[in-house]
Amino acid sequence: MPATGNAIVGQSGGPTTVINSSLAGVVDAASRSRKIGRIFGMRFGIQGVLEDFLLDLGKEKEETLKALRSTPSSALGSSRLKLADEHFAPILDQLKKYDIRFFFMVGGNDTMDTIHRIVEYAAEHGWEMTGVGVPKTVDNDLFGVDHTPGYPSAARYVALSVLQAGLLARDMQRVDQFVVFQTVGRSAGWLPAAAACARSKSLTAPHVILLPERPFMRDRFLAAVKEAQEEHGFVSIVCGEGITNPDGSPVSASSTTDNFQNVEFGAMGGASAAMILHRIISDEFGWRGEFQVTESLQMCAADRAVRLDIKEAYACGRQAVKLAVKGHGGVMVTIERGRGKQYKAEFGTIPLGEVANKERPMPDEYIADGGMDVTPEFLKYVRPLVGELPEYANLKIKRARV
Structure with a gap:
């Protein structure tokens, strides 16, 4: 069973119309879990961890989190920082400081690589932490999915x-x-x-x-x-x-x-x-x-958002937390297309290592x-x-x- 503790979530790469809906899904599911204490948000992606700039998302009002589902861009702030070897030790120090046991990021293939490397580094240094990726990219080029939110x-x-x-x-x-x-x-x-x-x-x-x-x-x-x-x-x-x-x-x-x-x-x-x-x-x-x-x-462009997209993005965020608290880490949530004439989304997983730095x-x-x-x-x-x-x-x- 995964260790109990706090959770952290970040957004990385380019924005989308629905990336905040995924964020809302993570926060909503995490706040309902008995295994998760506090839920922190990275200000400007992984740079927020390095700079000790985290937000206490548990203090946000319910109406704010609800409105987040239909808010475009990246509410936490994004980053395109490419991790270097010297970043890992200070990142782990910060994760320990905030007792982070559940690590989530919403992003594309480069983001999945970031999660994969940080979680592996933490495990190598004796820190038990479950990492799950939430898919995001307007490019739709993530490996192993029918399509990506956004x-x-x-x-x-x-x-x-x-x-x-x-x-x-x-x-x-x-x-x-x-x-x-x-x-x-x-x-x-x-x-x-x-x-x-x-x-x-x-x-x-x-x-x-x-x-x-x-x-x-x-x-x-x-x-x-x-x-x-x-x-x-x-x-x-x-x-x-x-x-x-x-x-x-x-x-x-x-x-x-x-x-x-x-x-x-x-x-x-x-x-x-x-x-x-x-x-x-x-x-x-x-x-x-x-x-x-x-x-x-x-x-x-929130004025042209697809309702299906908003719902699927939110569901991906919730699904990531459900997987993590069950100890199913090292994966990214996937959207798969169900069989039948009518469109229906189903959710699965793919190992982070199979997604990282790949294109479809x-x-x-x-x-x-x-x-x-x-x-x-x-x-x-x-x-x-x-x-x-x-x-x-x-x-x-x-x-x-x-």
């Missing part, structure tokens, strides 16, 4: 943005002939792929979807752009921020990296794939157009031949997560006669 809401943000930008591009085609929308997601194409949900009987956009899982082929891309413009009068293009050339170099031309050696995209990288694509199209065809790079907005790209069966679109199989996967999108009115475009 992805459904971010995917909906992308789909709605491309839907509305597509209407604008269609109606402004006499002014601007194309629009390029860039998503976050690094080297995974799950978010740009979700833009395909924007298509309907009345809107053909997006016409081209560029995924990081396939190399950017300039000539094929330009041919697809020209074909779409000739057929529809305008072109809607969606790209993942991490698309690469055939030689593996970023289309964004960025060479900047963060502390985990991940390539920086968008403003932090000093360039963007969308900007480069805009230039390529303008140079080739002489068209006017625009590029849209919303960056972190798609990671914390889109599988080939979700990517259309030619590499610039998705398949019906992907739409079947993603639509239950994104939810219904609005249908907008369309006039009958037919020249009047006298």
